[in-house]
Amino acid sequence: MPIIATQDPTPAGAVVGTPAKQQRGQAEVFGERIIEALIYLCGFSAIIFVFGIFFFVFREGAPFLAKLKVGEFLFSTEWFPTSQTQAKYGVGALIVGTLSVTMLAMVIAVPFGLGAAIFVSEFCKGKVKETLKVVIELLAAIPSVVWGFIGLTVMSPIIINTFHVPIGVNMFNGAMLLALMSVPIMVSIGEDALKAVPDTYREASLALGATKWQIVYRVLLPAAKNGLLAAVLLGVGRAIGETMAVLMATGHSVRIPDSIFDPVRTLTATIAAELGETSKGSDHYQVLFLIGILLFSITFVVNLTADLIVKGVKKK
Amino acid sequence: MSAATSNLPATRLFTETPFVRKKQRRELIAQCFFGGMAAAMVIPLILIVGYVVVQGAPSLSWEFLTTNPRLGGIRGGIWSALVGTIYIVTISLCVSAPIGVLSAVYLNEYAKDNWFTRIVNLAVVNLAGVPSIVHGLFGLGAFVYAAGMGKSIVSASLTLSIMTLPVIIASTKEALSAVPMTFREACWNVGATRWQTIRRIVLPNSISGILTGVILQVSRTAGETAPVMLTGVATFKAVESTGLFLYNPITDQCMALSMHLYYIATQASNAAPSLPFAIATVLLCAVLAVNATAIGVRAYLRSRKKW
Numbered sequence: 001m002p003i004i005a006t007q008d009p010t011p012a013g014a015v016v017g018t019p020a021k022q023q024r025g026q027a028e029v030f031g032e033r034i035i036e037a038l039i040y041l042c043g044f045s046a047i048i049f050v051f052g053i054f055f056f057v058f059r060e061g062a063p064f065l066a067k068l069k070v071g072e073f074l075f076s077t078e079w080f081p082t083s084q085t086q087a088k089y090g091v092g093a094l095i096v097g098t099l100s101v102t103m104l105a106m107v108i109a110v111p112f113g114l115g116a117a118i119f120v121s122e123f124c125k126g127k128v129k130e131t132l133k134v135v136i137e138l139l140a141a142i143p144s145v146v147w148g149f150i151g152l153t154v155m156s157p158i159i160i161n162t163f164h165v166p167i168g169v170n171m172f173n174g175a176m177l178l179a180l181m182s183v184p185i186m187v188s189i190g191e192d193a194l195k196a197v198p199d200t201y202r203e204a205s206l207a208l209g210a211t212k213w214q215i216v217y218r219v220l221l222p223a224a225k226n227g228l229l230a231a232v233l234l235g236v237g238r239a240i241g242e243t244m245a246v247l248m249a250t251g252h253s254v255r256i257p258d259s260i261f262d263p264v265r266t267l268t269a270t271i272a273a274e275l276g277e278t279s280k281g282s283d284h285y286q287v288l289f290l291i292g293i294l295l296f297s298i299t300f301v302v303n304l305t306a307d308l309i310v311k312g313v314k315k316k
Numbered sequence: 317m318s319a320a321t322s323n324l325p326a327t328r329l330f331t332e333t334p335f336v337r338k339k340q341r342r343e344l345i346a347q348c349f350f351g352g353m354a355a356a357m358v359i360p361l362i363l364i365v366g367y368v369v370v371q372g373a374p375s376l377s378w379e380f381l382t383t384n385p386r387l388g389g390i391r392g393g394i395w396s397a398l399v400g401t402i403y404i405v406t407i408s409l410c411v412s413a414p415i416g417v418l419s420a421v422y423l424n425e426y427a428k429d430n431w432f433t434r435i436v437n438l439a440v441v442n443l444a445g446v447p448s449i450v451h452g453l454f455g456l457g458a459f460v461y462a463a464g465m466g467k468s469i470v471s472a473s474l475t476l477s478i479m480t481l482p483v484i485i486a487s488t489k490e491a492l493s494a495v496p497m498t499f500r501e502a503c504w505n506v507g508a509t510r511w512q513t514i515r516r517i518v519l520p521n522s523i524s525g526i527l528t529g530v531i532l533q534v535s536r537t538a539g540e541t542a543p544v545m546l547t548g549v550a551t552f553k554a555v556e557s558t559g560l561f562l563y564n565p566i567t568d569q570c571m572a573l574s575m576h577l578y579y580i581a582t583q584a585s586n587a588a589p590s591l592p593f594a595i596a597t598v599l600l601c602a603v604l605a606v607n608a609t610a611i612g613v614r615a616y617l618r619s620r621k622k623w
Binding site: 032035036038039040042043044045046047049050052053056057059060111112113115116118119120122123124132134135136137138139141142143144145146148149150152153154180183209211212213216234237238240241242243244247248268271272275276280288289292295296299300302303304307 | 339342343345346347349350351353354356357358361362364365367368414415416418419421422423426427435436438439440441442443444445446447448449450451452453454456457458461462478481482485509510511512532535536538539540541542545546574575577578581582592593596599600603604607608611
């Protein structure tokens with residue numbers, strides 16, 4: 001019904017004809033107050049939740065801060081949390097693991113993600129475009145545990161046979177999965193960024209006789225570079241925070257990798273794998289929550305940067 | 317070449333200068349290059365997903381779906397895991413859908429363009445970016461311990477509902493902002509209050525986008541593993557009955573499809589090799605079916621939209 005009503009906006013004459021503002025029942029006014037209060041409350045909820053996440057994760061990890069030597073925590077590669085006599089909590093190797101997997105993933109994902117974004121936005125039309133977008137959307141929906149399973153059962157034998165390495169679950173495997181997982185994000189955000197470039201730019205270049213190729217790298221890439229950078233950053237954020245896929249596919253050994261076929265372990269995977277075995281309140285337990293805070297901070301910075309870059313695009 | 321061109325119509329002759337031919341060739345190369353990049357990511361993915369489904373499909377049967385897992389999950393079916401996932405999805409949907417929609421209403425209809433609104437928007441973006449395992453830690457600290465709910469279905473559902481909130485907020489906001497401003501103005505002009513306008517005009521006209529967001533939230537919730545494994549999903553839980561009401565959501569832990577897949581694929585070495593493929597197939601099909609529904613709903617309602 002309302003659709004019909006809105007289709008035919010009331011002519012001005014009718015407004016004049018209606019009686020002066022009708023009194024509404026007290027209950028109705030009161031109900032409206034309540035619902036608006038609720039709306040305001042929910043509106044602020046995102047802020048509450050972000051602070052809540054920080055607060056509760058920090059609260060569980062905080063007692064260990066007194067014993068924590070920050071330098072040793074961040075840079076030492078000795079992670080022996082279960083040792084009875086000399087437990088050591090150095091997450092250096094885990095940070096290196098996370099960064100190396102993420103970087104390798106981005107090296108694979110960025111060319112393909114941006115290339116696919118350019119293809120979807122500039123080179124295909126109509127049915128092909130719609131189909132591609134739907135396929136990419138569906139790919140983005142595949143749960144990370146299924147990705148991890150694919151890494152374990154499909155990619156691992158392929159990697160062993162192709163590169164003749166002893167272990168199939170390694171940094172390369174994890175990076176491939178992360179690349180495949182972050183490509184859909186890059187494509188959709190990158191496509192938005194390209195769409196935001198005014199058509200007049202394209203028309204002007206076409207009128208000068210530029211080919212599509214020239215338009216892409218002389219006009220579109222410079223004009224959309226901020227949006228594309230934001231797309232890459234959001235992909236990075238997703239890759240750093242990804243848990244299940246890297247837990248299952250990176251091989252899970254704490255070390256600084258020598259080659260891309262070495263198994264590594266990431267920050268996220270460490271929390272997921274070890275938290276179940278710790279007792280509440282133990283040092284190990286608290287350190288895992290501190291790793292959570294570290295992860296929270298890293299992704300916060302990455303997302304903040306991406307957001308500021310996007311805002312910069314919109315202002316122009 | 318020149319003999320061939322002389323037979324062609326005049327318009328074609330014009331385009332066949334060497335310069336234009338070079339340009340056309342480059343155009344084609346560019347198209348193939350970028351098309352190849354898109355294909356290089358899409359085709360292997362479809363092959364891999366297809367492989368998983370092909371491996372898993374033979375062991376799927378009605379019996380597999382409707383019998384409970386036995387012997388630590390390596391025998392029997394997946395019924396109790398399926399039900400657990402349904403519980404978690406339903407409860408978290410009931411929490412996050414209203415909050416998310418109202419939050420989007422605030423951001424789109426009430427919020428003024430000032431620093432505070434920018435902070436709220438920033439919070440939404442960051443909430444979407446928080447790693448899932450950190451959400452799990454939060455759920456453990458806040459719901460399981462601080463709120464005293466223990467490891468239970470409610471704790472897991474609440475954790476997931478906060479995690480998926482940004483999905484609903486973003487899609488609802490987009491849907492709301494697609495309603496033309498003139499609709500609201502017309503409604504205000506006949507004396508409607510802000511809330512009346514929202515309820516009678518804005519929400520009905522943006523229901524397609526809101527629905528899409530809610531459906532996407534369902535698929536995201538169903539596939540999440542890391543947060544629920546910390547807050548209330550057990551690797552195995554023996555359940556006798558095969559009804560729909562297996563668990564008490566307040567007190568019980570449950571099994572879930574995603575966790576079951578993780579457990580069987582990594583820890584249960586003596587399970588039949590086809591079992592994880594079968595679970596993965598069920599999970600994949602469920603999630604993709606839900607997403608396809610969302611896309612379908614969106615396309616259908618968009619085609620009916622008259623402005």
